[in-house]
Amino acid sequence: MSAIILDGKKLAESVRAEVREGVSKFVAEHGRAPGLEVVLVGEDPASQVYTRNKEKASLEVGIRGKLHSLPADTSEAALLELLGRLNADDTVDGILVQLPLPKHISEQKVLDLVLPAKDVDGFHPVNAGLLASGRPGLVPCTPRGCMKLIASSGTKLLGLRAVVVGRSNIVGKPIAQLLLAEHATVTIAHSRTKDLPALCREADVLIAAVGKAEMIRGDWVKEGAIVIDVGINRVDLPPNSAPDAKKTKLVGDVAFDEAKARAGAITPVPGGVGPMTIACLLENTLLAASARLAR
Numbered sequence: 001m002s003a004i005i006l007d008g009k010k011l012a013e014s015v016r017a018e019v020r021e022g023v024s025k026f027v028a029e030h031g032r033a034p035g036l037e038v039v040l041v042g043e044d045p046a047s048q049v050y051t052r053n054k055e056k057a058s059l060e061v062g063i064r065g066k067l068h069s070l071p072a073d074t075s076e077a078a079l080l081e082l083l084g085r086l087n088a089d090d091t092v093d094g095i096l097v098q099l100p101l102p103k104h105i106s107e108q109k110v111l112d113l114v115l116p117a118k119d120v121d122g123f124h125p126v127n128a129g130l131l132a133s134g135r136p137g138l139v140p141c142t143p144r145g146c147m148k149l150i151a152s153s154g155t156k157l158l159g160l161r162a163v164v165v166g167r168s169n170i171v172g173k174p175i176a177q178l179l180l181a182e183h184a185t186v187t188i189a190h191s192r193t194k195d196l197p198a199l200c201r202e203a204d205v206l207i208a209a210v211g212k213a214e215m216i217r218g219d220w221v222k223e224g225a226i227v228i229d230v231g232i233n234r235v236d237l238p239p240n241s242a243p244d245a246k247k248t249k250l251v252g253d254v255a256f257d258e259a260k261a262r263a264g265a266i267t268p269v270p271g272g273v274g275p276m277t278i279a280c281l282l283e284n285t286l287l288a289a290s291a292r293l294a295r
């Protein structure tokens, strides 16, 4: 059996198209576009790419995206002051602070300051609490994207066994909450879990959010399972003398070729969860803008 490949790029395009339509209606109704402010501190190359992509993707759907690129030595007080201003600005609907932050800035203080109504990343404790209580709020983008990918496979989660490998606040825990809300029976695994391969083999739905290249092998996957690979890991390629040869490539947390032979459906890396994260950020911005103006 060979798995269905869940095409995140294609699905993300359809989400963006819906957001574009929603944004046009929003503009017609309110006379302004939803506003998303993305804040980057420092020069981490991956974060620079992510934040530029977020700004660009916003503009493409008609959202007024703005990137604030601050130097690495920006003080915590200066960052908090900027966030205070964005919180108070009525034309700003969504605020996103790119993580990780430089060591001298408290991530917790920063995330706690963003108004829950503008917290399009869904990382504020109020939004995390609303999700855990099954109440409406802003839900983190990557987990939302994972749920849309699962839905696109036509799977009904009710009663299925789901295993989430990874328990971070931004990926593992919120995905587990969303799966639970759809009536899956959910286990969260982490670095201290015993006999992880055996646990994974029980999963009808296996979510990998670890950050370890190809850690989850093909024989950890149950026949016919849905495998969602959140991991993004850059690995070195074997040396090649060709002058234009690539030196690195991106792989997920799942050994894709092995897992594909057993899974019913699987997401590729790249082109799976990654594009869905940005599409869901755009969706969250529109949702935040609409909810704020409906108050």
Ligand code: NDP
Binding pocket: 142, 165, 166, 167, 168, 169, 170, 171, 172, 189, 190, 191, 192, 193, 196, 209, 210, 211, 212, 230, 231, 232, 233, 273, 274, 275, 277
């Ligand atoms: P974190 O580092 O915050 O969390 C990793 C989790 O994996 C932890 O809970 C850790 O356990 C667990 N873990 C680590 N090693 C093992 C192991 N050997 N066995 C079992 N569990 C293990 O990562 P994130 O949640 O932020 O991200 C996970 C991955 O997803 C990364 O590759 C990241 O780049 C990617 N990512 C992709 C996104 C996308 O848009 N596609 C968005 C966000 C993240 P413990 O808690 O015990 O330490």
